[in-house]
Amino acid sequence: QAASALQEERKKPTHQDDDEYADMDWDNLGFGLTPADYMYVMKCSKDGEFTKGELSRFGNIQLSPSAGVLNYGQGVYEGTKAQRKENGKLLLFRPDQNAVRMQIGAERMLMPSPSVDQFVDAVKQIASANKRWVPPPGKGSLYIRPLLMGSGPILGLAPAPEYTFIVYASPVGNYFKEGVADLNLYVEEEYVRAAPGGAGGVKSITNYAPVLKALRRAKSRGFSDILYLDAVKKKYLEEASSCNVFVVKGRTISTPATSGTILEGITRKSVMEIASDQGYQVVEKAVHVDEVMNADEVFCTGTAVGVAPVGTITYQDKRVGYETGDESVCQKLRSVLVGLQTGTIEDTKGWITCI
């Protein structure tokens, strides 16, 4: 009897929360898709206004084979995360910034977009409705994926006649298979990610498939991700396939300036602000590849990636190593960001939405 009572006791969550949890192996979350129960769908009316959206069970959606998004790639997406606090509350990190970024991206792709309030409300609804999929504190987060697409049918090249905004979610852990270990990056010289005048500065779905070929090649050679160079001179750092990049030399932290080819990461700008608060000199500029190879530290930032230390970079036939570990600048900035996101550091910046 005592043994079975002990077994029952072990089944209980170890944190102060009486919510039901989904049946997941919370200790081994990666970045794979495990769809949470509900998705949110909102359609745009003919006059270009988004009307009331609704939650429904996660599942397939119907699209015409001639939907604008399928044929001409008219789509933008976002990524944001919900974290669970010990007291059971859910924390969202700057969802209004994702809303604004989606609006800017939608404008670039000639699409109508939800208002900031509509967007944030949808994200809140998805986090709350899928609460049992938000990992226990310290085990990961609920990755929330808002997606805006030209869902209406079109044959000639033109904006779609109808738009759909969908939000779905999945519990996630570390993005890279390396976990929290240092990344090994490869500087890509054959393929470019974005060119001036293109859509590299917005989160268009069309920015991602063209990256896959170079990424697979680099992964097959044992690298974690690719660093792209600018399309014109092929000498200046852009970003990685899935995240922004920072270079540290002494007390100066540089990151490629966003001039249309680099995604304006929300983690990127948050880390810049945290670094400035801590007295670092933060510089947005054209970062030459030679500067990268001579840096003290390099790290990546992104919603999915978080703040990830880079252990080595390989460029042409040279591989250089960087400082990493507990005393690194990367780790210091990361711990503040994660503290804010998970509620262990008081939010004095108004970045956290608590639900």
Ligand code: COI
């Ligand atoms: C994110 O960080 O949220 C992204 O959208 C990157 C993606 C490649 C997972």
